[in-house]
Amino acid sequence: MKRSRIPLYTTIAVLVFFYLPIFVLIIHSFNASRFSGSWEGFSLRWYIRLFTEREIWYALRNTLIVAFSTTVVSMVLGTIAAFALHRFNTRLQRVHYTLIYTPLVVPDILMGISLLLFFVAIGVQLGLFTIFLAHTSFCVSYVAMVVLARLQDFDFSVIEAAQDLGANWWTIAWRVLLPLLAPGIAAGGLLAFTLSIDDFVITFFVTGPGATTLPIQIYSMIKHGSPPLINALSTILLVVTFLIIWTVQHLTEDERTHENA
Amino acid sequence: MMNPRNKSFGEWLVTLPSFVWLFILFVIPTLIVFTIAFKPADPWGGIGEGWTLDTLISLGNPNYPAIIWRTIWLSLVTTVVCIALALPMGYYIARAPARWRRLLLLLTVIPFWTSFLIRIFAWKVLLHPDGYVKRALVFLRLSEEGTMLLYRSEAVLLVMVYTLLPFAILPIFAAAEKFDFRLVEAARDLGAGKLRAFRQVFIPGIQRGLLTAVLMVLIPALGMYIIPDLVGGPRSEMVGNKIAQRTFVDRNLPHASALSAGLTLAVMAPMLVVLMMQGRRREEHEVR
Incomplete structure (x- = not known):
C-alpha cells in the first residue's frame, strides 16, 4: 500500500530547521569578520581572543565547581530515591514520586523565583553555594527518573540469589546492585552535569555578587558583547555537549547489546 | 527475612534523603511564593511586616491583562x-x-x-x-x-x-x-x-x-x-x-511573588486536566 509522503517531508524539514542555525553559528565562529553578514576568510582569531578573556576562565571555573558538586550529590540522592520508588509500593512512595516528578514540569522561572525568595527569607548569602543547592534540586529528579527506568528492566532474581548465598544488605548494595546499575547512574550523572553547566534561568535568580557562571557570562555577552566571541565559545560548548551525548549513547547501547545476547 | 517494622524502617531510610531535600528546597519555597504575595514590600527591596492585599489589587493594572x-x-x-x-x-x-x-x-x-x-x-x-x-x-x-x-x-x-x-x-x-x-x-x-x-x-x-x-x-x-x-x-x-x-x-519581591503564584496556578490547570483524563481512561480500562 502506498504510504503518504507528508511524514517524510516533515521530518526532513524539521531536521533542517533544527540544524541550520547551529551550522551557521559554527561556521561563523571561524569567520575573520566582526560582522555576521560578510565572510572575510577562515580565521581562528576569536578562539585565540577567547583564551585571553579572564572573565570567561573565571566563569568556567565557577561552572565546573557547581556542576561537579551537583552531579555527585544528585547522583547519590537520585539513585537512592529511584531505589525507594522501585522497591516499595506504598502511599509514601506515591507522595515521593509526585515530589520527584513535579520539579521536572515546573517552569524554570518559578523554581528560580521561589528559591530566591526562600534564600532571602532564611538569610543565606547568595553565591555558588545557593546555585549548587538550586541545581541539585532539579537534577535529583532527572537522575531518579533515568535510574528508575533502568531498574524497571532489572532482573531482581540476582538479588535473591545473593541473599540465598548469605550476602547482607550492604554487600548486595555495593557488590551486586551498584555495579549492575552503574551505566544508568552514569547516564543520569552526565545528564545532571549537562543540565547544570547549561542552566541559565534558575542560576540567574539565585546567583550573588561574583558568582558568575558560563551561561550568565554568555547572557551578558549576548546583551552587550561581541557576537563572534560568543560564536566561538558556543562552538566549544557544542563540541563538549556532543561528546557527552556520544558517551551516554554508548552507555545505553552496551546495555542493549547485552539484552539481545 | 525482614519483619514489617524493619521493612518500613528501611523504606524511610531510602526515602528520606531525597524527600527531605525536595521538601526543603522545593515545597517550602513554593509555599513561600504564595505567602509573600500577601506581604507588603519595604522600601529597601525586602519584604515588609504585616499582611496586605495591595499587591494582588495592583495586578489589576491595565498592563497586565x-x-x-x-x-x-x-x-x-x-x-x-x-x-x-x-x-x-x-x-x-x-x-x-x-x-x-x-x-x-x-x-x-x-x-x-x-x-x-x-x-x-x-x-x-x-x-x-x-x-x-x-x-x-x-x-x-x-x-x-x-x-x-x-x-x-x-x-x-x-x-x-x-x-x-x-x-x-x-x-x-x-x-x-x-x-x-x-x-x-x-x-x-x-x-x-x-x-x-x-x-x-x-x-x-x-x-x-x-x-x-x-x-x-x-x-x-x-x-x-x-x-x-x-x-x-x-x-x-x-x-x-x-x-x-x-x-x-x-x-519588588511581593509583586514578583503574586505574579509567580498566578503563573503556578495557570500551569497546574493543564496538568490537572491531563491527570483527570488519564485517570478516567485508566478506570475505563479497569471496567473492561
Whole structure:
C-alpha cells in the first residue's frame, strides 16, 4: 500500500530547521569578520581572543565547581530515591514520586523565583553555594527518573540469589546492585552535569555578587558583547555537549547489546 | 527475612534523603511564593511586616491583562505548531527501519541536550538585520529592506517552537513506537482514507504520548522568560519577563511573588486536566 509522503517531508524539514542555525553559528565562529553578514576568510582569531578573556576562565571555573558538586550529590540522592520508588509500593512512595516528578514540569522561572525568595527569607548569602543547592534540586529528579527506568528492566532474581548465598544488605548494595546499575547512574550523572553547566534561568535568580557562571557570562555577552566571541565559545560548548551525548549513547547501547545476547 | 517494622524502617531510610531535600528546597519555597504575595514590600527591596492585599489589587493594572493574554495565546500557538510538526515526525521515526530510527532519534535528542541560550543566540544572529534570513527574505521579495524581524511576537513564536519542538517529538515517538501499525493497515483495508486512518486510529492509539507532549510544550511555554527577553521587544513581553523585571529592576519581591503564584496556578490547570483524563481512561480500562 502506498504510504503518504507528508511524514517524510516533515521530518526532513524539521531536521533542517533544527540544524541550520547551529551550522551557521559554527561556521561563523571561524569567520575573520566582526560582522555576521560578510565572510572575510577562515580565521581562528576569536578562539585565540577567547583564551585571553579572564572573565570567561573565571566563569568556567565557577561552572565546573557547581556542576561537579551537583552531579555527585544528585547522583547519590537520585539513585537512592529511584531505589525507594522501585522497591516499595506504598502511599509514601506515591507522595515521593509526585515530589520527584513535579520539579521536572515546573517552569524554570518559578523554581528560580521561589528559591530566591526562600534564600532571602532564611538569610543565606547568595553565591555558588545557593546555585549548587538550586541545581541539585532539579537534577535529583532527572537522575531518579533515568535510574528508575533502568531498574524497571532489572532482573531482581540476582538479588535473591545473593541473599540465598548469605550476602547482607550492604554487600548486595555495593557488590551486586551498584555495579549492575552503574551505566544508568552514569547516564543520569552526565545528564545532571549537562543540565547544570547549561542552566541559565534558575542560576540567574539565585546567583550573588561574583558568582558568575558560563551561561550568565554568555547572557551578558549576548546583551552587550561581541557576537563572534560568543560564536566561538558556543562552538566549544557544542563540541563538549556532543561528546557527552556520544558517551551516554554508548552507555545505553552496551546495555542493549547485552539484552539481545 | 525482614519483619514489617524493619521493612518500613528501611523504606524511610531510602526515602528520606531525597524527600527531605525536595521538601526543603522545593515545597517550602513554593509555599513561600504564595505567602509573600500577601506581604507588603519595604522600601529597601525586602519584604515588609504585616499582611496586605495591595499587591494582588495592583495586578489589576491595565498592563497586565494584555501581557497575560499574550502569554496564553503565544503558548497555545506554540503548542499547536509543535504538535502539528511532531505528529508526522514521531510517526515517521517510529515506522523507519531500526538503523534509521536510531539516527533520527539521536538527531532529535541532540538539540534537547544543547544549551538553550546558544540555540536562542543562533536565531538572534540569523534574524539580525544583517543576518541570512533577512537577506534571503529581501532577495525573495518577501520582506522589505526596513522590516525588523527581531523584537516582535513572531520572532518569539518561531524561537519557542524551535526550542520546545524536541519535547513534543520524543513522547509522541515513544507512544508511536509501542503502537501496533497493523491497526492502521486494517483500517485502510476496511476502506478508510489515509487521513481518516491517521486521525481515527493512530491518534487515539497514541493519546497518552500526545497528552504528555502537549504538557511538555505548553507548561514551559507559559513560563517562558529568556526567549522574549532576547528576541522579543517591549511589545512581546510575557508573564515571565514581568516576574524578572519585578525581581531585578524594581526589586519588588511581593509583586514578583503574586505574579509567580498566578503563573503556578495557570500551569497546574493543564496538568490537572491531563491527570483527570488519564485517570478516567485508566478506570475505563479497569471496567473492561
